[in-house]
Amino acid sequence: MKKIFVIVFFAFLFHGFSFCQTQEELDLEMEEELNEDRIRVALEEEKIFKVVKHMHRFPGCDGQGKSRKELKECSEHKMQEFISSHIKYPAKARENMTQGIVMIEFVIKGRGKVKDIKLLNDIGNGCGQEAIRVIELMNKLKIRWTPGCSRCRPFTTKFTIPISFQLNKK
Numbered sequence: 001m002k003k004i005f006v007i008v009f010f011a012f013l014f015h016g017f018s019f020c021q022t023q024e025e026l027d028l029e030m031e032e033e034l035n036e037d038r039i040r041v042a043l044e045e046e047k048i049f050k051v052v053k054h055m056h057r058f059p060g061c062d063g064q065g066k067s068r069k070e071l072k073e074c075s076e077h078k079m080q081e082f083i084s085s086h087i088k089y090p091a092k093a094r095e096n097m098t099q100g101i102v103m104i105e106f107v108i109k110g111r112g113k114v115k116d117i118k119l120l121n122d123i124g125n126g127c128g129q130e131a132i133r134v135i136e137l138m139n140k141l142k143i144r145w146t147p148g149c150s151r152c153r154p155f156t157t158k159f160t161i162p163i164s165f166q167l168n169k170k
Contacts, residue, residue: 090126
């Protein structure tokens with residue numbers, strides 16, 4: 001009986017030691033948890049949202065004491081001004097009387113940069129390429145959208161916009 005008691009005692013004693021962690025093991029475990037948190041945050045930032053609490057806005061409307069609705073309208077107006085002032089009606093489209101709406105989809109990263117521009121609907125004769133060129137011009141001119149955010153963090157959002165090509169009746 002004494003032998004069994006001694007064996008059980010030492011088993012518990014060594015069992016207890018096996019669950020004690022050194023400071024190095026604790027530090028390593030904490031580092032792994034931090035890395036997992038960083039990966040989770042990075043993956044969350046890579047998610048592409050179509051709607052967040054505060055959507056990205058084209059620059060030029062901030063700091064004017066406007067409501068969220070007024071900021072959205074101002075942003076849309078500024079974007080329309082940018083597109084109309086930089087778009088050039090393709091000569092081939094003008095010659096062939098091509099008119100219509102080109103649909104462009106693009107992603108706005110958390111820091112306001114435009115990425116992944118896609119042509120969803122092209123009316124032909126160079127109109128789609130011209131619409132893409134104008135959207136790409138935002139990055140070349142270093143125009144950065146006001147970041148969209150949710151839960152106090154900037155997010156990547158996806159936008160789809162129509163660009164109208166209409167000939168004057170002159």
